[in-house]
Amino acid sequence: MTQPVNVTVTGAAGQIGYALLFRIASGQLLGPDTPVKLRLLEIPQGVKAAEGTAMELEDCAFGLLEGIDIFDDPTAGFAGANVALLVGARPRGAGMERGDLLEANGGIFGPQGKALNAGAADDIRVLVVGNPANTNALIAQANAPDIPAERFTAMTRLDHNRALSQLAGKSGAAVSEIRNLTIWGNHSATQYPDIFHATIGGRPAAEVVDDQAWLVDTFIPTVAKRGAAIIEARGASSAASAANAAIDHVHDWVNGTPEGSWTSAAIPSDGSYGVPEGLISSFPVTSTGGAWQIVQGLDVNEFSRARIDASVAELAEERDAVKGLGLI
Ligand code: NAD
Ligand code: LMR
Numbered sequence: 001m002t003q004p005v006n007v008t009v010t011g012a013a014g015q016i017g018y019a020l021l022f023r024i025a026s027g028q029l030l031g032p033d034t035p036v037k038l039r040l041l042e043i044p045q046g047v048k049a050a051e052g053t054a055m056e057l058e059d060c061a062f063g064l065l066e067g068i069d070i071f072d073d074p075t076a077g078f079a080g081a082n083v084a085l086l087v088g089a090r091p092r093g094a095g096m097e098r099g100d101l102l103e104a105n106g107g108i109f110g111p112q113g114k115a116l117n118a119g120a121a122d123d124i125r126v127l128v129v130g131n132p133a134n135t136n137a138l139i140a141q142a143n144a145p146d147i148p149a150e151r152f153t154a155m156t157r158l159d160h161n162r163a164l165s166q167l168a169g170k171s172g173a174a175v176s177e178i179r180n181l182t183i184w185g186n187h188s189a190t191q192y193p194d195i196f197h198a199t200i201g202g203r204p205a206a207e208v209v210d211d212q213a214w215l216v217d218t219f220i221p222t223v224a225k226r227g228a229a230i231i232e233a234r235g236a237s238s239a240a241s242a243a244n245a246a247i248d249h250v251h252d253w254v255n256g257t258p259e260g261s262w263t264s265a266a267i268p269s270d271g272s273y274g275v276p277e278g279l280i281s282s283f284p285v286t287s288t289g290g291a292w293q294i295v296q297g298l299d300v301n302e303f304s305r306a307r308i309d310a311s312v313a314e315l316a317e318e319r320d321a322v323k324g325l326g327l328i
Contacts, residue, residue, distance in 0.1 A: 002033060002034060002035060003035075004034075004035040004036055004037045004066040004067070005030055005034055005035070005036050005037070005082045005083060006036075006037050006039060006080050006081050006082050006083070006121065007024055007029065007030075007036050007037070007038055007039065007081070007082065007083045007084075007085070008039040008040075008041055008077050008078050008081040008083070008084045008085070009021060009024070009038065009039070009040055009041065009085045009087060010041040010042075010074075010077070010084075010085070010086050010087055010088035010112065010130075011041075011042070011046075011086075011087035011088025011089065011130065012040035012041060012042055012046070012050045012053065012070075012087075012088075013040075013042050013046040013047075013049035013050040013052075013053060014046070014087065014088065015091075015236060015237070015239035016087045016129060016239050016242050016243050016246070017040075017050075017053070017087055017088075018053060018239070019239050019240040019242070019243035019244075020085065020087070020243035020246060020247070021038060021040070021053060021057060022056075022057065022060065023243065023244075023247050024036060024038065024247070025038065025057055025060065025062040025064065025065040026060075026062055026064070027062075027064045028247050028251070029083070029247050029250050029251055030083075030250075030251070030254055030255075031251075031254075031255060032064075034064065035064045035065070035066045036064055036065060036066065037065075037066050037067040037068075037069070038054075038057070038065065038067070038068045038069070039068075039069050039071065039077055039078075039081060040053070040054065040068065040069070040070045040071065040077075041071050041072070041074060041077035041078070041088065042070070042071075042072055042088065043072060043088070044072045046072075046088075047070060047072050050070050051070060054068045054070060074111055074112050074114075074115035075115040075118055075119060077115070078112070078115045078116045078118075078119055078120050079118075079119035079120075080119065080120070080121055081116070081119075081120045081121060081124055082120075082121045082123055082124060082125070083124070083125050083126075083127075083250060083254075084116060084120065084124060084125070084126045084127070085127050085129060085246055085250070086109065086112060086126060086127065086128045086129060086130055086136070086137075086140065087129045087130055087246070088108065088130060089101070089105040089108060089129075089130025089131060089136065090104050090105055091131070091236070091237040092131065092231070092237065093231070094231055094232060097188070097189065098131040098132045098133075098187070098188050098227075099132055099188065099314075099318060101131050101132055102132055102135060102318060102321055102322060102325075103325060105130055105131065105132070105136055106135075106136070106139055106322055106325060106327045107327075108130070108136075109128070109130075109136040109137075109139040109140045109143075109327075110139055110140070110142075110143045110327055111143075112140055112143075113139060113140035113141065113142065113143025113144040114143045114144065116140065116144050116147060117143065117144035117145065117146050117147055120147065123290075124147060124151055125151050125153075125250065125253060125254070125290075126140065126141075126147075126151055126152045126153065127153050127154070127155060127246060127249055127250055127253075128140065128152070128153070128154045128155065129154075129155050129242060129246055131187070132186075132187070132188065132318060133154035133155050133156075133187045133266065134154045134186050134187055134266050134279075134280045134281065134282075134315055134318070135280075135315070135318040135319065135322055136154070137152045137153060137154040137266065137280045138152075138278075138279070138280050138318075138319060138322070138328060139322055139327050139328055140152055141268070141280070142327075142328035143328075149268050149278075150267065150268055150291065150292070152268065152280065153249070153253070153265055153266060153267050153280070153292070154187060154265075154266035154280050154282075155187065155242075155245055155246060155249055155265075155266065156183045156187050156191065156264050156265060156266045156282035157245035157246070157248050157249040157263065157264060157265060158187075158238065158241055158242050158244075158245035159183045159187060159191055159193065159223060159224075159226075159264065159282070160181060160182075160183050160193075160245075160263055160264040161241070161244070161245055161248070162193075162222075162223050162226045162241075163181050163183065163193040163195075163219075163223045164178055164181060166219055166222055166223055167181065167195060167198070167200070167205060167209070167219070170209055170211075170214060170219070171200050171205070171208050171209055173200045173201055173208075177200055177201045178198060178199070178200050178205065179198065179199045179260070179261040179262075180197050180198050180199060180261055180262055180284070181193065181194070181195060181197075181198045181205075181264070182194040182197065182198075182262070182264055182282075182283070182284040183223075183264035183282045184264075184273075184281070184282055184283065184304075184307070184308045184311060184312075185281055185282055185307075185308060185310075185311025185312055185314070185315065186266075186281070186282070186311045186312075186314050186315045186318070187266065187282070188224075188311070188314060189224045189225055189228075190224070190307075190310050190311040190314045191223070191224050191282065191311055192220070192224075192304065192307035192308055192310075192311055193219065193220055193223040193224070194304050194307075194308075195209070195215065195219070196301060196303075196304055197284070197298055220307075226238075248263075249265055252287050253265075253287050253290070253291075253292060254287075254290060255287075256286075256287050256288050256289075256290075257285075257286045257287045257288075262284045262285055262286050262295050263284075263285060263286075264282050264283070264284060264285065265282065265283070265285045265292055266280050266281055266282040266283075267280065267281075267283060267285060267292045267294070268280050269281050269283075270294065272294045272296065273294075273298075273300060273308065274308075274309070274312075275308075275312050276312070276316060279312065279315045279316065279319060280315070281311075281312055281315055283295070284298065
């Protein structure tokens with residue numbers, strides 16, 4: 001019999017949590033043959049609502065769901081965790097940038113890193129969703145010295161999926177015909193969605209689209225500012241699409257990316273493409289054997305270089321800011 005995988009979700013009673021948990025329990029995170037035990041971590045005020053969500057999970061009678069436990073203590077919540085989805089954080093409101101949340105949310109991820117270090121399973125994989133996601137992941141990682149650094153990742157898959165959809169809309173192609181888009185850098189307005197290595201139906205995307213003004217004035221800002229546009233329209237930050245991207249990220253990390261195509265994830269830099277080692281920055285990545293690899297050897301043109309550098313500079317500033325706050 002397959003052993004269940006322990007999946008800890010923080011912020012389980014929040015919007016993203018509600019969109020995420022049912023999909024994990026139904027097998028979409030790890031596959032149709034892998035039973036799961038859910039560990040819901042909340043702050044004390046969130047526990048009652050998490051209990052309500054747990055009741056609904058029970059009422060779905062999912063065949064793969066072997067247990068649900070609820071915690072308000074990180075050390076208990078992460079004990080034995082194989083996968084940790086760090087969602088719980090304060091979302092930004094209208095008019096705020098994600099970086100404005102550094103101090104508010106920085107305090108959450110240090111203790112959670114320590115708790116992961118204390119009791120997570122040896123194969124722990126961490127995805128940080130709570131913003132500012134890249135730097136929160138860095139804080140958690142810095143507080144978990146016994147866990148291999150590459151197990152800490154942050155989510156840019158939502159940006160990747162947004163870029164796929166925008167490119168499909170412009171070109172008239174189906175999303176499934178597009179390969180090898182890349183999100184570089186930070187999950188912030190400086191991120192760089194790069195179509196220069198992408199193909200649409202096997203042809204270079206930049207040739208199919210052939211519209212530099214659209215690229216500069218529409219595509220890049222639409223993708224980079226989509227989070228704010230959703231907040232403006234919905235009055236709350238993206239939730240179902242964020243949960244969907246978290247499922248995609250962990251699914252591909254564990255099960256591998258399809259042959260011949262890459263995706264985007266923020267992972268610790270090994271210095272590739274001039275990104276300072278250690279920054280948790282988005283790259284073109286594939287996954288094999290349960291580990292991410294940065295796609296190597298891509299030509300980076302001048303247009304892309306300037307944009308990657310700007311986003312990476314912002315990540316370095318965020319790192320320095322949290323260092324200054326004593327968080328790493
Ligand atoms: P939400 O306010 O609906 O839910 C957050 C939940 O986290 C709440 O239930 C709260 O009680 C809980 N929480 C707060 N501090 C906690 C802690 N220390 N431990 C455990 N739980 C805690 O917010 P949401 O809409 O679910 O968004 C969650 C986060 O995800 C926000 O930071 C948001 O900005 C971010 N986000 C990231 C992406 C991305 O692409 N990376 C996309 C969408 C949202
Ligand atoms: C998003 O990209 O939708 C999230 O990061 C929420 C936000 O604050 O933009």
